[in-house]
Amino acid sequence: PTEDDLTTAAASEAFGLPLVENEQARELVLEHFRRLRREPHPANRRQYLLPRTAEVLPNPLGTAPGFLLEQPSCLLAFFPGVPREMRAMVEQELLPRLRRRFPALSTWQEVRLRVFGISEPEIERLLSDSRLPEIEIGFGVDFPETVIKLRGRNPEVLVRAEAAVRAALPGGICYPDGASLAKVALDNLARQNLSLSLAESCTGGLIAAALTDIPGASRVLERGAVTYANSAKNDWLGVSTSLLEKHGAVSEACARTMAEGIRAAAGSDIGLAVTGIAGPDGGSAGKPVGTVFLALADNEGTRVEHLALGGSRQRIRRLTTMTALARLARYPGEGTK
Incomplete structure (x- = not known):
């Protein structure tokens, strides 16, 4: 943590919530250093000074916890700036909370596949003839791979859709987004x-x-x-x-x-x-x-x-x-x- 880490202080000022030492956040920060067998720097104290009503979001990969602030008709989430830490916190901490708060979100599920060896336009062309009822399909590029996103409400339909996509792309190598x-x-x-x-x-x-x-x-x-x-x-x-x-x-x-x-x-x-x-x-x-x-x-x-x-x-x-x-x-x- 350095003096230019301003997000928490800005949230405190914007919503009129004083920064206080959050006991849960403090324990998370200190436990991280205990696992590493290291002593925290005095500057790490800033990582557990949070707005008074903040709900802590544990960080499984780093020291700085995130937090949620509930405002009228709005839920705000704050994360550390390291991308891999933020992604892990979104997956493991934020999304489960959102699903509990908004059960309707849980009805949508997504399967992502990575494809190497076929261009994005060609993948779209090859899949245009595939019958994927009840499925929303999207594409993205993470060079040199193409990411195919399948979204639906029925898990069995998603499984069939994934099999259909793999069968439609014999010239490429398909694997789950979490793999390599x-x-x-x-x-x-x-x-x-x-x-x-x-x-x-x-x-x-x-x-x-x-x-x-x-x-x-x-x-x-x-x-x-x-x-x-x-x-x-x-x-x-x-x-x-x-x-x-x-x-x-x-x-x-x-x-x-x-x-x-x-x-x-x-x-x-x-x-x-x-x-x-x-x-x-x-x-x-x-x-x-x-x-x-x-x-x-x-x-x-x-x-x-x-x-x-x-x-x-x-x-x-x-x-x-x-x-x-x-x-x-x-x-x-x-x-x-």
């Missing part, structure tokens, strides 16, 4: 009892990071190598100097050798490698920025995919990471629906 493509990929390989090793160049470890964000990733991921320089590709993966001189580090031949090299070194069932030009510099007429090669090696051989991506460096690296995860989610062939 990395989890879909890990679960798919774990079901097949397969091990994985990674060799990353342009993504710099982003694929491994996405997978190891998921608890239990070690059941699948054996190792990951960031082989950014040519010397690393040569030393760790067996990419020869002659191959690099002839084809370059961003090439089908290099990606193929990277995938086969990491698989051999790890003794894993699958070796996946990416190499590319994320920009903004380094492109040429023959290999422009956004040129990426993705290789997957297994006991059936090695397949290499040439990607032509656009956008910023961050966008290219993100798309490469998601495309690699999608290949693992679909492995060995048809993807998760």
